Amino acid sequence: MTDNLDDLLVSARDATPVPDALMTRVLADAARVQAEAAVVAAPVRRPRASWLSMIGGWRGAGGLVAATVTGLMVGIAAPDSIDTLLGGQLADYGLVESDSLLPGWGGLLDFEEG
Numbered sequence: 001m002t003d004n005l006d007d008l009l010v011s012a013r014d015a016t017p018v019p020d021a022l023m024t025r026v027l028a029d030a031a032r033v034q035a036e037a038a039v040v041a042a043p044v045r046r047p048r049a050s051w052l053s054m055i056g057g058w059r060g061a062g063g064l065v066a067a068t069v070t071g072l073m074v075g076i077a078a079p080d081s082i083d084t085l086l087g088g089q090l091a092d093y094g095l096v097e098s099d100s101l102l103p104g105w106g107g108l109l110d111f112e113e114g
Contacts, residue, residue, distance in 0.1 A: 055061060074082075083090040 052058065052061060055064065
């Protein structure tokens with residue numbers, strides 16, 4: 001493998017040099033391309049737009065809001081409902097306590113007069 005590399009480097013060293021006219025044209029073309037690239041300005045990124053693009057745009061933000069509200073409602077109101085649907089299995093395992101901070105939707109709807 002090193003013999004092939006040595007042969008390649010020897011042949012590159014012995015190659016005829018590039019004519020000056022060709023080198024001048026290549027460098028002039030490179031300078032023209034660099035000048036055109038310098039004219040284009042980078043787009044301005046707003047912090048809110050970059051944050052939204054990281055989470056998938058407005059659709060991603062809507063999904064996060066929906067998941068947050070659903071999780072909040074399940075955490076507040078649903079443990080007793082889920083335990084009822086499962087036939088009391090959560091209470092049997094000790095996962096649902098009888099004390100609750102919000103006794104369900106009925107507590108929100110009762111208005112005491114007096």
